[in-house]
Amino acid sequence: MRGYLLDTHIWFWYLTGADRLPNSLKELIDNSTDKCWFSSISVWELSMLAEKGRIDINGEFRNWITKALRAFPIKEAPLNLEVSLVSGEIELPHRDPADHFIAATSLVYDLTLLTLDEKLMGHEWLDSRSDFTLI
Numbered sequence: 001m002r003g004y005l006l007d008t009h010i011w012f013w014y015l016t017g018a019d020r021l022p023n024s025l026k027e028l029i030d031n032s033t034d035k036c037w038f039s040s041i042s043v044w045e046l047s048m049l050a051e052k053g054r055i056d057i058n059g060e061f062r063n064w065i066t067k068a069l070r071a072f073p074i075k076e077a078p079l080n081l082e083v084s085l086v087s088g089e090i091e092l093p094h095r096d097p098a099d100h101f102i103a104a105t106s107l108v109y110d111l112t113l114l115t116l117d118e119k120l121m122g123h124e125w126l127d128s129r130s131d132f133t134l135i
Helices: 008-016 023-030 040-051 061-071 081-089 097-108
Strands: 004-006 036-039 075-077 112-114
Touching: 004 008, 004 023, 004 097, 008 023, 008 040, 023 112, 036 040, 036 097, 040 061, 040 097, 081 097, 097 112
Parallel strands: 004 036, 004 112, 036 075
Antiparallel strands: none
């Protein structure tokens, strides 16, 4: 069975217990923890958001991410040469590098992307799950 790549916001919302995460998606992750992956680019993206004050991580980012991975030990899909190449080959309607890397990571590692990002939904070439309701 395929695994799931958690988009940055999904991973962060799950880690922080955010109300923005639909219950159906939380349940899917709860029941599939052994199949969940994160992109290493998400760590960079979260560090940038924390640095800009757009998310609150309570303390130093390195310590926060270490604790987060202990609390929810999912697999890392590292940024590598193939992910880098594919990120430049895919077409998205915007130039956000994090989205390009995350979409490429999903393709290279053959993972279903869990996202609520409308910019990543609806692409035939990208297997994404975005059909979650806010229940």
